[in-house]
Amino acid sequence: MSAHVVPQKLYFIIFAALLAMTALTTGMAYVDLGKWNTVVALVIACCKATLVVLFFMHWKWSTHLVRVVIVSALLWLAILISLTCTDFFSRHWTPVPQGWGETSLGNPPAPPANALPR
Amino acid sequence: MSDHAASALAHQFEDLDQQHEAASFGMWIFLATEVMFFGGLFAGYTIYRNLYQPGFAAGSHMLNVTIGAINTAVLIGSSLTMALAVRAAQTGKRNALVTFLILTILLGLAFILIKLTLEWRHDYVEGLAPGLNFTFAGAHAKSVELFFFFYFTMTGVHAAHMVVGVGILSYLLVQAWRGKYGPDRFNMVEGTGLYWHFVDIVWIFLFPLLYLIGGRY
Numbered sequence: 001m002s003a004h005v006v007p008q009k010l011y012f013i014i015f016a017a018l019l020a021m022t023a024l025t026t027g028m029a030y031v032d033l034g035k036w037n038t039v040v041a042l043v044i045a046c047c048k049a050t051l052v053v054l055f056f057m058h059w060k061w062s063t064h065l066v067r068v069v070i071v072s073a074l075l076w077l078a079i080l081i082s083l084t085c086t087d088f089f090s091r092h093w094t095p096v097p098q099g100w101g102e103t104s105l106g107n108p109p110a111p112p113a114n115a116l117p118r
Numbered sequence: 119m120s121d122h123a124a125s126a127l128a129h130q131f132e133d134l135d136q137q138h139e140a141a142s143f144g145m146w147i148f149l150a151t152e153v154m155f156f157g158g159l160f161a162g163y164t165i166y167r168n169l170y171q172p173g174f175a176a177g178s179h180m181l182n183v184t185i186g187a188i189n190t191a192v193l194i195g196s197s198l199t200m201a202l203a204v205r206a207a208q209t210g211k212r213n214a215l216v217t218f219l220i221l222t223i224l225l226g227l228a229f230i231l232i233k234l235t236l237e238w239r240h241d242y243v244e245g246l247a248p249g250l251n252f253t254f255a256g257a258h259a260k261s262v263e264l265f266f267f268f269y270f271t272m273t274g275v276h277a278a279h280m281v282v283g284v285g286i287l288s289y290l291l292v293q294a295w296r297g298k299y300g301p302d303r304f305n306m307v308e309g310t311g312l313y314w315h316f317v318d319i320v321w322i323f324l325f326p327l328l329y330l331i332g333g334r335y
Contacts, residue, residue, distance in 0.1 A: 022190045037330070041326035045323050045325075080154070081157065
């Protein structure tokens with residue numbers, strides 16, 4: 001009584017769409033698109049996740065309160081990833097001024113010989 | 119309101135609608151914390167994949183795309199049976215609910231078994247398990263090792279969530295067998311469904327990110 005009962009057929013349609021997109025994303029990996037391979041794979045993954053949230057997880061029949069929670073979860077995820085990326089990928093944009101490498105504890109230690117290349 | 123409905127309603131709620139909304143709301147709050155939990159791994163993955171692109175591509179190419187795609191299909195299938203189980207609980211069809219819960223458990227176990235026997239074991243034998251047996255010494259060996267750290271951590275944490283899910287589903291199965299669920303009492307089945315679909319979504323992103331880096335052409 002207290003929740004919408006979804007027609008069985010709709011679940012099977014979503015299932016078929018998800019399987020088709022799995023086949024598509026696997027197939028696209030064998031086509032040379034350069035950097036766009038990653039973009040295509042992520043766009044397809046986002047479409048699949050959207051279908052799961054909309055229909056399997058009943059977004060379409062949810063209250064606004066529940067939708068606010070879903071959107072804020074995604075918003076915080078976006079903040080986490082985008083702010084971390086802005087830090088990491090902008091570090092080499094400006095050189096470290098002379099003398100700033102030194103701290104009150106002395107110079108920063110040299111990286112170990114087996115360190116990953118940067 | 120029937121006696122059954124009255125007993126399905128916890129005393130702190132006005133009616134079943136409010137109880138249902140509270141249950142969904144609580145489950146989604148938990149899933150929001152889970153998004154943050156996996157989000158940390160995805161953020162770390164994004165950084166290191168961009169810093170060590172060739173090594174990550176080389177590591178990704180050592181994984182078996184076919185097995186990964188089959189496992190994706192298995193997991194999507196388990197999401198379908200889970201959604202149908204929730205529907206069976208909502209419509210009060212006990213036998214259908216029991217059947218779909220068993221199917222979901224079996225598909226979940228199939229996913230874990232495929233992962234364990236055909237992938238992790240194989241990777242370990244091939245010398246691709248950092249910390250246990252990492253003997254790969256080709257080009258970019260250090261960043262390939264980093265890729266496999268992410269691979270084992272992300273798929274491992276994901277599989278741990280599936281093991282927990284199978285445990286909860288087994289409890290639901292016993293309760294469903296006893297006829298505890300029905301149109302007035304299905305919030306636990308629906309909440310477990312939300313969790314199960316969330317774990318499915320995590321895999322939907324793990325599959326392309328781990329298996330399809332840098333293309334396969």
